[in-house]
Amino acid sequence: GENVEQHPSTLSVQEGDSAVIKCTYSDSASNYFPWYKQELGKRPQLIIDIRSNVGEKKDQRIAVTLNKTAKHFSLHITETQPEDSAVYFCAASKGGTYKYIFGTGTRLKVLA
């Protein structure tokens, strides 16, 4: 069945260091991979996404890489700041209006 695994479940980094979160998906038909940030008690908000026709996408301090062959994709946050502390979810979708299959989340703590 459709499944997305996400690691690590928790991640603590010092302010200014980099953070990397990794996801693996099972459905080879997946072609759209969004990343959402969810602060405590708040709604999930999209921070970056990537489609299967590219291998990497960057937006300021945030980047996502995709390896279609291995069915892996990763979120990279550089120069972390305390306000980056939140739970991050990866997801996989077959695109269009297809449902998202979410990972189990990574709680990122950035220590000042």
Added chain:
Amino acid sequence: GAGVSQTPSNKVTEKGKYVELRCDPISGHTALYWYRQSLGQGPEFLIYFQGTGAADDSGLPNDRFFAVRPEGSVSTLKIQRTERGDSAVYLCASSLTGLAGGYEQYFGPGTRLTVT
């Protein structure tokens, strides 16, 4: 503009009761989704509407769960004979369709359902 809104924000009900959760999508978004998020987990898909019709209800856990979207805008998720295991945050999301959609789903703040 206004984002996705959900009411109520919190709902406490007794086991066995019936509840309705409401979602107001972003104006013009024809696709609407319901997800359920248990504590410490990622959102889990329940049902997806394209316009008024349920295009995919494969995530509904059993026949106690039902959702409608009669006019293609507001949606209501209905849970009959609630059980303690139904306690979770119920998230609604909406998106555009077609090439303009970009695939992004915009989430509401959720309804926290507690079944006692």
